[in-house]
Amino acid sequence: MLHLLKYSFLSKIRNFNIVFWPLVFPLVLGTFFYFAFGNINEADFQTVPVAVVKEDTADTFFLTYLEQVGESNPDLLKREEMSEKEALEALQDKKVEGIYYVGKEPSLTVAGTGIEESILQTVLDSCENTRTTITNIMKKNPEMDIETITNLLSADSLVKEVSLGGRTIDGNVQFFYALIAMACLYGCFIGFGSAIGIQANITPLAARRCVTPTHKLKLILTDQLTSFALGYVDVIILLLYLRYVLKLDFQGQMGKMLVISFFGSLIGVSMGMFVGSFGKMQEGAKIGIILGISMVSSFLAGLMNGNMKDIVEKSFPFVNRINPASLISDAFYCINVYDDMTRYYRNLITLAVMCVVLVLASFFMVRRERYDSI
């Protein structure tokens, strides 16, 4: 048995498809993700300097609004009253990002386009929306005074920000959950190799192995064992890399994440075994199928578009209940964000059931000892 395990392991770790797709590719992709947006929330936010030029007919509502913004978000804007000439010079020297002209109708002048300019425009738009809302309310409820209306509009009085399960989350981490899910599913390359290496009607190597006195069940089990182990180790390496090298903000317990990775790698490897065992199709066609399944599953779980999982949840919730990549990433959400252990276990049980079904189905297909044709 040790002999079989040793060579099954060696032949796998030296196989390009088995090393690259489930291990190297997710590590590289994770690194790209990290440099693309992994640190976006950690970037130093710069307060936006803005010049305020008061005209004779200054709109007091806008000035009040700016004051309120300054009170509720002191780091958002740095206002400075200036004359028009000073303001224009400051804008030219890039000392300010824009100029609010507060006349009868407030307006904004900027010298470029960017996040700072967008913030200034948003503040202006927001003020106008508030003004319109207040005007509408006053028309319908003339008895209400402006203070009451302002209090009503203040979101702070009605909404309190709390983080679920006492945890906060960087929105971009969802891409990394989908990436881990993808890495788990790419374990299919490992399982696939195992399945075709045991069917005498597919490869001459399998035929040679099948005519030896080693029981076929032994060959199948050792291959499955090394495949699962290797798939799991690959995902653990990725998880450790994301957490300790890229220092991503995974707040859940490592133990629970390892459990998800275990079930995730099981499902990936089993999927590969199942497709590899299925019929007498060309090897290339089968690889296309497993690659397609992995990519579509990962896409639907939000690998390429962060909102995809929510879109699927709204339109086809059943897909999220059976999509292995969604189940894996959702399990990560459960421990890192929602703190919902019931849902966490439901995801794991679903993965385990799917895995058992796939492994049994592939086992019954590959255990055949005589073939109709070779």
Add this chain to the structure above:
Amino acid sequence: MSKSMVHIENLVKRYGNLTALNHLELDIREGEIFGLLGPNGSGKTTAISCLLSLLKYDRGEVKIFGEEMKPDSYKIKEQIGIVLQNVAVFDELTVLENIDYFCGLYIRDKKRRKELVEDAIEFTGLEDFRKMYPKKLSGGLLRRLNIACGIAHKPRLIIMDEPTVAVDPQSRNKILEGIQTLNQQGSTIIYTSHYMEEVEQICTRIAIMDHGRVIAQGTKEELKQMIKTGETVTVEAIVLEEKNLQDIRTLEHVFDVRYEKQVLTVRCTDAKHNLIRLLNYLQSQDISFGRVFSELPTLNDVFLEITGKQLRD
């Protein structure tokens, strides 16, 4: 009489409407190098696959070492070595690791296995390549590795399915010599090929297959005695008229005359002076000619006479 190693009786294998094995009968005895000769598609590989219980068959019986061969006949499998037509090794394992892996599927004792692996490496001349990966090996060396993986455990019965396909002449000779050595060391060998020269060179008994059945069986001498041809005389660069051809047909012991593209082929029964008689006739008619060959019958002649077609068709 030596013991029967392989006994195949009334074996029928069909793929839909195609009958791949048509009531095949074979009996291979201990110590033989038994050649299964036949053109591509004659059913040699199918016969081997049925023999090894890899293929289902419709009818018949396969016995190895006197016992019925089944997929779970592990005791029988322990004593068989297989060298398949296609190279069947792990690309990810070195030469040494590949041989050790396959030997380990038969031999559990580590110390014994180590000795056997070294023997196989030495036997196939792979000493200098033990740490190389199969992809780095030439075609001939790869075939030798394929053989080493099949014979390392010193099996009683070795089945070799076209082991010299796409091999250079030097490696081919080395492989053929190796097979004879294995036989001398006590292994019975079943050797399939469509190269009649190889089969003639090494096999002690031969079965010629066509359309899934054995059409002739025996030693090479016995097979050649089954046919009329005793000698084939070929004359090149010769210009003949129809009258000359008719005259040649009437020469003693001549039974077949063919004339194509200025090459005359005359097949005679086994008798003395066939060549001299033909040359005397050509001289008497003052006919000039180029090179002349006289060949004893080959297995191709046997195949040709029995089936009416060339072995290499």
